[in-house]
Amino acid sequence: xxxxxxxxxxxxxxxxxxxxxxxxxxxxxxxxxxxxxxxxxxxxxxxxxxxxxxxxxxxxxxxxxxxxxxxxxxxxxxxxxxxxxxxxxxxxxxxxxxxxxxxxxxxxxxxxxxxxxxxxxxxxxxxxxxxxxxxxxxxxxxxxxxxxxxxxxxxxxxxxxxxxxxxxxxxxxxxxxxxxxxxxxxxxxxxxxxxxxxxxxxxxxxxxxxxxxxxxxxxxxxxxxxxxxxxxxxxxxxxxxxxxxxxxxxxxxxxxxxxxxxxxxxxxxxxxxxxxxxxxxxxxxxxxxxxxxxxxxxxxxxxxxxxxxxxxxxxxxxxxxxxxxxxxxxxxxxxxxxxxxxxxxxxxxxxxxxxxxxxxxxxxxxxxxxxxxxxxxxxxxxxxxxxxxxxxxxxxxxxxxxxxxxxxxxxxxxxxxxxxxxxxxxxxxxxxxxxxxxxxxxxxxxxxxxxxxxxxxxxxxxxxxxxxxxx
Ligand code: HEM
Numbered sequence: 001x002x003x004x005x006x007x008x009x010x011x012x013x014x015x016x017x018x019x020x021x022x023x024x025x026x027x028x029x030x031x032x033x034x035x036x037x038x039x040x041x042x043x044x045x046x047x048x049x050x051x052x053x054x055x056x057x058x059x060x061x062x063x064x065x066x067x068x069x070x071x072x073x074x075x076x077x078x079x080x081x082x083x084x085x086x087x088x089x090x091x092x093x094x095x096x097x098x099x100x101x102x103x104x105x106x107x108x109x110x111x112x113x114x115x116x117x118x119x120x121x122x123x124x125x126x127x128x129x130x131x132x133x134x135x136x137x138x139x140x141x142x143x144x145x146x147x148x149x150x151x152x153x154x155x156x157x158x159x160x161x162x163x164x165x166x167x168x169x170x171x172x173x174x175x176x177x178x179x180x181x182x183x184x185x186x187x188x189x190x191x192x193x194x195x196x197x198x199x200x201x202x203x204x205x206x207x208x209x210x211x212x213x214x215x216x217x218x219x220x221x222x223x224x225x226x227x228x229x230x231x232x233x234x235x236x237x238x239x240x241x242x243x244x245x246x247x248x249x250x251x252x253x254x255x256x257x258x259x260x261x262x263x264x265x266x267x268x269x270x271x272x273x274x275x276x277x278x279x280x281x282x283x284x285x286x287x288x289x290x291x292x293x294x295x296x297x298x299x300x301x302x303x304x305x306x307x308x309x310x311x312x313x314x315x316x317x318x319x320x321x322x323x324x325x326x327x328x329x330x331x332x333x334x335x336x337x338x339x340x341x342x343x344x345x346x347x348x349x350x351x352x353x354x355x356x357x358x359x360x361x362x363x364x365x366x367x368x369x370x371x372x373x374x375x376x377x378x379x380x381x382x383x384x385x386x387x388x389x390x391x392x393x394x395x396x397x398x399x400x401x402x403x404x405x406x407x408x409x410x411x412x413x414x415x416x417x418x419x420x421x422x423x424x425x426x427x428x429x430x431x432x433x434x435x436x437x438x439x440x441x442x443x444x445x446x447x448x449x450x451x452x453x454x455x456x457x458x459x460x461x462x463x464x465x466x467x468x469x470x471x
Contacts, residue, residue: 024073024082025362028353033360036082038073046075056451061085061373071359077211079109081366084356086377087404090369092356093348094404094411099124100354101367103414106347109366111208114224117268118276120414127413132259134273137250138417144320145248146184147424151317153183158432167439167465169293170456173429174286180425181278186238187249193234200230205279209454228275235271242270250277277418283454284342285422289429290461291336291449295387297441297463302332302389303434307468310434318431326427331389333426334399337408339387340455341371346410371407372451380405439463 023035041047050060051074061083064072070089073082084093093101102123108116115121119130136142157176161167178198182188207224215222235251243255254270265273296303309328324330346369353363361367376384380401382391391398399406409416416422440463447457 024080024365025360027360031360033355034358036071036073036356036359036361037068038082041075046078048076051076056449058372058376058451061370065373071356073365079366081368082356082361083368083370085370085373087374087380087402087407089357090371090374090407091402091404091411093367093369094346094407094414096412098352098354100350100352100361101348102351103127103348105349105351106366109349110347113221114204114207114228115276115279117272118279119273119417120276120280129259129263130265130269130273131413131417132261133257133263133265134254134417136257136259137253138421140320140420142248142253143420143424146250146421147318147320147428149184149187149248150180150425150428153180154429154432155316158429158436161433161437161465163437163465163467165464166462169439169461169463170286170290171460173289173293176429177282177286177289177425181282183249185250185274185278185281187242187245187247187251188238196230197234200227200234201278201282203227204231204275205283231275231278232271235274236267239267239270250274280416281418281421285425287340287342287454287456288333288336288422289426290456291340292332292426292430293439293463294441294447294457294461295336295339296332297439298445299387300440302328302387303438306332306430307434307438310431313431316432316435318428320424323424323427326431327393328389329427329430330423331392333423333430334392334406335387335389338375338381338399338406340449341375341408342455343408343410344372344451344455345370369407369410371410372455374405374407377405434468436468438466438468440466 022039024038025035027033027035042049047060051057064074064083065085070085071082072085073080075081084090104112104121104123107121112121119127119134122130154176157179161172178201182194182197203220203223204227207220207227210220210224212219213221215225238251239255242252245252246256251270251274254265254273256264258264296306306326306328309326313322313325348367348369350361350363350365350367354361356367374380378384381398382388390396404411409419447459447461449455450458
């Protein structure tokens with residue numbers, strides 16, 4: 001676990017003093033289950049400060065794990081949440097064998113108004129129906145097509161990077177993934193509307209983190225709702241042309257995708273899935289690449305090793321069949337997602353009484369699975385705070401110690417459908433930048449990841465960027 005800061009320690013001590021242990025609910029009389037232990041936290045605020053506003057909630061969660069065990073409850077923004085901590089408790093929720101944990105009402109609380117009807121917010125039979133159609137957009141054949149589309153766009157984007165002492169890595173990689181999204185997802189270079197669409201997209205994504213959760217004009221929430229309307233209008237206008245095209249971009253592929261039993265998406269479905277997919281793909285890959293860049297700057301020996309691996313391939317442009325040859329890059333990518341899980345929590349709500357690891361959880365309870373916690377448990381990982389990509393090498397495979405020890409893509413029926421897409425994009429980009437640039441930071445430089453929103457470096461990760469070869 002990361003070391004607790006002074007603020008963490010004060011909060012934990014305050015919490016310990018105020019701690020009034022009480023069960024989440026009464027247990028049915030005929031049940032031999034235990035209640036979920038927990039406490040109300042600070043008056044009014046509950047655990048909101050520790051979980052939402054702290055630099056890193058992990059030390060606080062570790063303290064709770066030691067105090068209460070793998071299942072406990074707390075209060076965030078006025079709601080009661082159960083935290084299943086660690087691989088075993090996460091597995092129960094994500095596998096969801098008795099269909100008790102629903103995504104719609106869980107995620108809906110945070111992002112429902114902005115991403116409603118996105119596949120992650122659908123449940124059970126309806127989710128399965130949509131997933132069966134959607135998976136046709138993520139076959140190897142499709143991924144190979146997306147790689148072909150993104151390759152020239154990566155080359156153009158990266159060629160424009162300006163070398164120097166303070167290259168803003170986060171902003172540059174964010175821009176690159178936005179540009180790629182317009183080409184690979186929408187199959188279009190945007191014209192005058194580029195800024196409007198980018199702004200609408202960013203506002204829609206940001207709104208989920210709003211503390212004030214009402215559409216008061218000028219607030220994040222209201223801007224998010226406006227962003228959603230702009231995106232819907234944009235996709236709806238393009239839709240007839242996409243329906244008629246045989247293009248290989250994701251938008252056109254979704255228009256044509258058909259399940260084995262002959263079902264296709266309606267116009268509204270295509271629009272809802274496009275808005276959601278843009279969001280699901282963008283920040284997650286940006287965060288992963290920024291974390292990779294940070295650790296590769298801190299560990300130049302690994303950066304050189306990956307550069308050698310990429311030069312050994314002997315070409316600038318990665319083809320689908322080359323991906324598995326970049327094993328070092330693959331381990332670094334996995335290790336980056338372990339150290340900084342791009343999706344820090346996964347939201348659920350119970351739709352019936354159920355249990356997690358012997359604890360009774362009543363219907364209508366919010367539940368948050370925390371991949372970041374499982375990734376830093378010394379019970380499963382050797383020196384979990386250390387950057388050690390070889391823990392994923394075949395002779396070690398520390399992630400195999402439990403199926404849910406490494407869970408950046410979640411698990412069960414909602415497991416990330418874009419997992420392989422993300423791998424293709426991240427590897428294609430790093431292959432290009434490793435062959436073209438070398439980047440570094442001062443030996444004592446340490447960035448702070450902001451876990452209060454999305455886990456990105458607060459300072460935007462300024463690096464010294466130098467040219468490796470003239471391409
Ligand atoms: C490093 C990159 C990525 C990470 C870490 C990531 C992580 C996740 C996680 C944790 C979930 C499960 C959420 C839950 O169970 O509540 C998820 C779902 C999803 N992701 Fe990703 N994701 C990434 C990239 C992508 C990309 C590139 C796409 C699309 C091109 C994508 C599309 C989706 C979709 C559609 C779902 C919902 C699946 C369903 O509910 O059936 N993701 N992702």
